[in-house]
Amino acid sequence: MNIEIKNLTKVYPLGKKKALDGVNITIDKGIFGLIGRNGAGKTTLMRILATIMQATEGEIYFDGKELNANKEAFRTSLGYLPQSTKLMPALNIVEFLDYVCIMKGIKDKNERRERITAAIETVGLVGEEKKLLRAYSGGMLRRAGIAQVLIGDPQVLIIDEPTTGLDPEERLYFLNLLSKIARERTIIFSTHITADIEHLCQDICVLEKGQVKYLGKKGEFISRIEGKLWEHNGTPEDEELLRNKSVVTSVAYVNGAPCVRYVSDAPILLGSTAITATLEDAYIYALGGVKR
Ligand SMILES: Nc1ncnc2c1ncn2[C@@H]1O[C@H](COP(=O)(O)OP(=O)(O)OP(=O)(O)O)[C@@H](O)[C@H]1O
Numbered sequence: 001m002n003i004e005i006k007n008l009t010k011v012y013p014l015g016k017k018k019a020l021d022g023v024n025i026t027i028d029k030g031i032f033g034l035i036g037r038n039g040a041g042k043t044t045l046m047r048i049l050a051t052i053m054q055a056t057e058g059e060i061y062f063d064g065k066e067l068n069a070n071k072e073a074f075r076t077s078l079g080y081l082p083q084s085t086k087l088m089p090a091l092n093i094v095e096f097l098d099y100v101c102i103m104k105g106i107k108d109k110n111e112r113r114e115r116i117t118a119a120i121e122t123v124g125l126v127g128e129e130k131k132l133l134r135a136y137s138g139g140m141l142r143r144a145g146i147a148q149v150l151i152g153d154p155q156v157l158i159i160d161e162p163t164t165g166l167d168p169e170e171r172l173y174f175l176n177l178l179s180k181i182a183r184e185r186t187i188i189f190s191t192h193i194t195a196d197i198e199h200l201c202q203d204i205c206v207l208e209k210g211q212v213k214y215l216g217k218k219g220e221f222i223s224r225i226e227g228k229l230w231e232h233n234g235t236p237e238d239e240e241l242l243r244n245k246s247v248v249t250s251v252a253y254v255n256g257a258p259c260v261r262y263v264s265d266a267p268i269l270l271g272s273t274a275i276t277a278t279l280e281d282a283y284i285y286a287l288g289g290v291k292r
Pocket residue numbers: 012013014015018019036037038039040041042043044045083192
């Protein structure tokens with residue numbers, strides 16, 4: 001499914017500044033990574049895409065059809081997993097998914113059973129059917145949330161910061177799960193961790209203060225600073241100078257001595273060495289450099 005977001009702006013009734021400010025994005029099949037720091041506008045964009053909130057200005061087209069004029073039709077092909085979900089703690093996964101099926105109007109008992117079994121298998125919760133959801137770990141709950149969304153067999157999945165709070169193992173499991181279910185679907189997922197999109201998506205959007213800072217291929221994003229990234233081990237005075245004369249993408253202190261990574265057409269200080277750019281460097285560069 002092709003999604004086109006045109007000139008989207010959102011001003012909250014109580015907010016003075018624009019949570020989204022003239023956002024233009026095109027999304028095709030596969031996994032699309034939306035990255036931005038706290039308050040960038042990720043959740044706002046996702047809620048508008050999921051049709052649970054109205055934009056102040058702008059339009060969204062799904063396969064050429066305008067979203068607001070076809071809301072009901074789109075809701076059936078959309079699955080949305082909010083940033084914080086409260087699943088029903090007193091139910092087990094089967095009871096919970098059965099409830100979801102019933103809410104979706106699936107009346108046939110056998111069909112419900114089939115869908116539930118398939119969803120539980122896909123998200124790897126086989127063997128955990130008897131446990132109440134209140135006893136599930138953060139990672140298991142996130143997977144149960146995906147199972148809930150998959151029940152309706154959506155073409156588009158909108159998933160808001162799914163990896164926050166997961167341990168490394170669960171996080172990797174979850175990311176692999178996303179790439180598995182993305183084979184036949186479009187997944188839009190948001191994060192503030194560059195490592196999440198490092199291996200998962202080719203198409204990315206960097207959002208900052210409601211505006212698109214970058215939209216395109218991940219490789220091109222990194223190549224923007226290729227050949228311009230330097231590392232310098234030096235003194236705090238060197239760090240100060242580099243912060244003033246270039247865009248610093250990271251500072252690591254080793255025994256109190258700063259190791260500075262910075263972007264500049266040419267090395268600024270003697271002893272700086274050329275280094276290979278990472279997604280993290282490109283991201284921090286796009287945001288204007290690392291904070292003090
Ligand atoms: N209901 C609301 N009323 C007023 N302002 C809001 C509301 N919800 C969000 N905002 C503001 O809109 C901006 C974007 O918020 P949003 O939640 O979309 O960001 P985000 O990228 O999802 O952040 P996070 O990474 O913290 O989840 C922020 O400045 C936020 O304070």
